[in-house]
Amino acid sequence: PSPANAELLAPFFAEAEQEGANVLSTGDSYDDFPSLAQAGDGTLYVAYAAYYDGHDQIRLHRRLDEGRWSTRTHVPLAQARADIWMPQLAVDSQDRLWVIWCEQTGQTDGRTGNWDLYARSLSGDVWGPLVRLSDDPKPDINPHVTVDRDRNIHVVWQAHPDNNGDIHYCRFDGTKWSRPLAVMSDAESDWYPRVAVDAEGTAWISFDSYRNGDYDVFLTSVRGTTLGNVIPVADSSFYEAHSSVACTPDGKVWVAWEQGGYNWGQEQGYWLRQENRQQGTTLGSTREVKVACFTDGKILAAPSVADSLPADGRSEPTAMAELAAGPGGELWLRFRHSIRSRPRSRGRFTHGWTENVTCLTKDGWSDAIELPSSFGRISVFSRILPDRDGSLWVAYSSDARTNENMHRPIQDNVLVARESRPAAAGSTPELSPYESPAPPATVGRWNAGREARQVAAIRDYRTSLDGTPHRIVRGDLHRHTELSWDVGPGNDGSYLDFYRYMIDVASMDFGSVTDHQGGGHYAYWWWLTEKSADMYYLPPRFVPLYGYERSARFPNGHRNVLHSYRGVPVFPFQLKLDQTGVFPGVGTGALAENDTKLLYEYLHRSGGLAISHTSGTSA
Numbered sequence: 001p002s003p004a005n006a007e008l009l010a011p012f013f014a015e016a017e018q019e020g021a022n023v024l025s026t027g028d029s030y031d032d033f034p035s036l037a038q039a040g041d042g043t044l045y046v047a048y049a050a051y052y053d054g055h056d057q058i059r060l061h062r063r064l065d066e067g068r069w070s071t072r073t074h075v076p077l078a079q080a081r082a083d084i085w086m087p088q089l090a091v092d093s094q095d096r097l098w099v100i101w102c103e104q105t106g107q108t109d110g111r112t113g114n115w116d117l118y119a120r121s122l123s124g125d126v127w128g129p130l131v132r133l134s135d136d137p138k139p140d141i142n143p144h145v146t147v148d149r150d151r152n153i154h155v156v157w158q159a160h161p162d163n164n165g166d167i168h169y170c171r172f173d174g175t176k177w178s179r180p181l182a183v184m185s186d187a188e189s190d191w192y193p194r195v196a197v198d199a200e201g202t203a204w205i206s207f208d209s210y211r212n213g214d215y216d217v218f219l220t221s222v223r224g225t226t227l228g229n230v231i232p233v234a235d236s237s238f239y240e241a242h243s244s245v246a247c248t249p250d251g252k253v254w255v256a257w258e259q260g261g262y263n264w265g266q267e268q269g270y271w272l273r274q275e276n277r278q279q280g281t282t283l284g285s286t287r288e289v290k291v292a293c294f295t296d297g298k299i300l301a302a303p304s305v306a307d308s309l310p311a312d313g314r315s316e317p318t319a320m321a322e323l324a325a326g327p328g329g330e331l332w333l334r335f336r337h338s339i340r341s342r343p344r345s346r347g348r349f350t351h352g353w354t355e356n357v358t359c360l361t362k363d364g365w366s367d368a369i370e371l372p373s374s375f376g377r378i379s380v381f382s383r384i385l386p387d388r389d390g391s392l393w394v395a396y397s398s399d400a401r402t403n404e405n406m407h408r409p410i411q412d413n414v415l416v417a418r419e420s421r422p423a424a425a426g427s428t429p430e431l432s433p434y435e436s437p438a439p440p441a442t443v444g445r446w447n448a449g450r451e452a453r454q455v456a457a458i459r460d461y462r463t464s465l466d467g468t469p470h471r472i473v474r475g476d477l478h479r480h481t482e483l484s485w486d487v488g489p490g491n492d493g494s495y496l497d498f499y500r501y502m503i504d505v506a507s508m509d510f511g512s513v514t515d516h517q518g519g520g521h522y523a524y525w526w527w528l529t530e531k532s533a534d535m536y537y538l539p540p541r542f543v544p545l546y547g548y549e550r551s552a553r554f555p556n557g558h559r560n561v562l563h564s565y566r567g568v569p570v571f572p573f574q575l576k577l578d579q580t581g582v583f584p585g586v587g588t589g590a591l592a593e594n595d596t597k598l599l600y601e602y603l604h605r606s607g608g609l610a611i612s613h614t615s616g617t618s619a
Contacts, residue, residue: 021371022069022415033381034047036384040151045062048414054081058077060073060074078118083103085101085535092153099121115535117155117157138160148203154195158192161185164541168183183227188504195245196253199247207220215241219255232299239285240259244322249329256333257290260285268281283493285493287318288318299434302431306318308365313339319353319378321333321335326390326421330390333357334382339375353375354375355382360425361424373400376409379495379497382394390426391419392418399412409525455507479511479514480513483520512546514548514562518570529548546564547560552595556595557596563606575590
């Protein structure tokens with residue numbers, strides 16, 4: 001870390017340890033996407049992705065005894081300088097630890113390579129051979145891993161064989177890995193599968209899909225190579241996505257998801273909002289975690305998750321739920337909860353998200369526990385693992401932001417906490433049939449078929465220029481996400497949900513995340529921005545570009561900066577010599593007079609493109 005970061009991280013580390021969490025990070029990298037697994041003798045393992053020296057690593061720790069963890073081990077990857085996505089852990093019946101991850105290989109000259117799933121086992125201190133689980137030339141990403149009671153390993157992920165998201169599955173039986181099985185292969189996009197296995201060995205898979213013209217949550221099953229029926233869980237006109245699934249010993253299958261606004265991403269442009277004619281909701285519309293149970297062919301609603309929060313926090317959004325079932329019938333739920341900072345100018349607030357866990361009891365969800373030092377962005381995929389004694393292990397990441405500057409990350413770190421089993425856990429309250437939410441009376445369901453016909457007409461149009469046929473392509477090169485300082489709940493959403501919006505909802509042919517300075521000139525967020533563009537490179541359906549917005553005060557103006565290849569650093573603000581601090585130039589008037597000319601020289605050398613956004617603000 002920089003000296004400034006080291007000074008800021010010291011109290012963060014001390015506070016986390018004081019509150020009972022173990023910090024696995026050492027401050028030399030940006031650590032994210034942790035996973036957990038437990039061996040037969042109770043040994044706990046944690047792995048995570050570490051962005052270090054311009055590339056990703058997978059770092060692995062083993063719990064030694066109460067409060068102590070091993071120094072990190074590096075997992076041998078497919079290539080030395082790698083792009084890694086969502087490493088997962090599992091322990092098989094021979095007590096071998098398996099690390100399963102997505103890796104991009106074959107990049108040349110900053111261009112996109114191929115994302116595939118890989119696995120490697122660790123027995124003692126010896127690493128087994130590299131196993132490639134997928135080999136499709138399109139991205140294989142967003143994996144999730146679990147084990148059954150015999151410790152067979154089950155893996156699901158999002159594949160793109162026909163440029164739309166499909167759900168694939170494979171299994172390790174202790175001897176060999178199965179070939180990928182296409183669980184879903186329909187024409188519409190399916191997203192973020194999660195898997196759990198019941199006592200009979202049936203793998204239950206939850207996912208969300210755009211098959212109905214908006215995002216809905218579904219459940220299906222796999223037993224051997226036999227596919228079960230596709231069961232709608234939440235299929236209203238509201239945004240229903242980012243599901244999770246768990247199987248309790250009583251045979252019930254539980255599904256959690258986050259519910260956003262109606263007609264998500266549709267009919268809510270600026271003028272429609274000004275005239276109060278919007279028929280949809282924004283990408284960052286209010287989220288609320290929902291949980292339901294599938295039993296005896298019925299979908300039953302679990303109690304309200306919001307009731308587990310303190311009274312003054314129940315109206316704030318919740319998101320990114322994860323379920324896990326313990327051996328004693330415990331049903332644990334982890335979720336993100338939006339927290340407001342102190343108000344900024346004009347009464348506006350910035351927001352951060354914290355990790356919270358709760359457990360189902362006969363009286364509803366237990367009081368939610370906010371995990372220590374867990375501030376961060378919404379798009380955090382933490383993991384929970386019930387222990388055999390009924391307690392819960394949680395591995396999560398935090399970027400160490402403070403309440404005084406809720407949007408500004410300091411450095412991403414991985415932490416581990418353990419929560420005790422509530423006395424009343426393991427019992428189920430009385431459940432009633434789940435009822436889908438009804439949209440406002442003045443709002444109709446979005447006519448996805450009509451828009452599809454309009455998009456098809458545009459894409460089929462051809463004209464000839466100088467004897468060469470040309471077609472129209474549609475795109476959006478000015479999109480903000482959670483990585484911009486001026487975005488909060490009710491506005492734009494996560495940097496990952498940008499892609500589902502562009503690919504499915506808006507049916508764009510190209511686009512770019514253009515957050516301010518690539519995420520506030522925070523190196524890790526720019527790395528995530530560029531890496532995510534590679535993950536959703538789906539030509540000819542959708543082609544992402546690498547971009548950011550450079551917002552400077554008048555007379556310099558705002559510009560969207562774009563490159564067709566990866567690895568060009570964000571161009572910093574050219575500050576006057578009397579300026580100090582970390583990039584204070586946004587809106588401060590502290591830029592050198594030739595700032596824009598220097599930008600153009602930089603883009604001329606790097607082959608970049610600048611698109612004027614506006615001449616300036618706060619002149």
